[in-house]
Amino acid sequence: MNKFKFGQKVRLKSEPNDVFTITNIIEHRYIIIKATSSPPGYYKCIVNDSDIYSAEISMCPVCYQDVECENDKIKEHKNHNELCYGSYTPTESK
Numbered sequence: 731m732n733k734f735k736f737g738q739k740v741r742l743k744s745e746p747n748d749v750f751t752i753t754n755i756i757e758h759r760y761i762i763i764k765a766t767s768s769p770p771g772y773y774k775c776i777v778n779d780s781d782i783y784s785a786e787i788s789m790c791p792v793c794y795q796d797v798e799c800e801n802d803k804i805k806e807h808k809n810h811n812e813l814c815y816g817s818y819t820p821t822e823s824k
Contacts, residue, residue, distance in 0.1 A: 732758060738784065739796070741782065748764055792816030795809065
């Protein structure tokens with residue numbers, strides 16, 4: 731059984747500031763990608779369970795951005811350069 735699911739947002743332990751998306755799962759290995767702006771395109775790599783962890787990304791109910799969660803609440807984030815009203819909104823417990 732795989733630890734992660736197709737489409738799940740994850741982080742690489744070696745690059746904790748970047749969020750990747752699982753695009754394929756082959757025999758307990760994951761193909762993950764992230765969009766890059768320079769050069770335009772995608773950064774893709776193949777990793778094992780031990781190389782990644784869940785990014786805990788949700789969608790803000792106010793601004794509809796992908797946002798990070800912490801302690802079952804949406805983390806503080808900005809919308810149009812101002813604090814979004816959706817910051818600190820409780821998320822569903824797992």
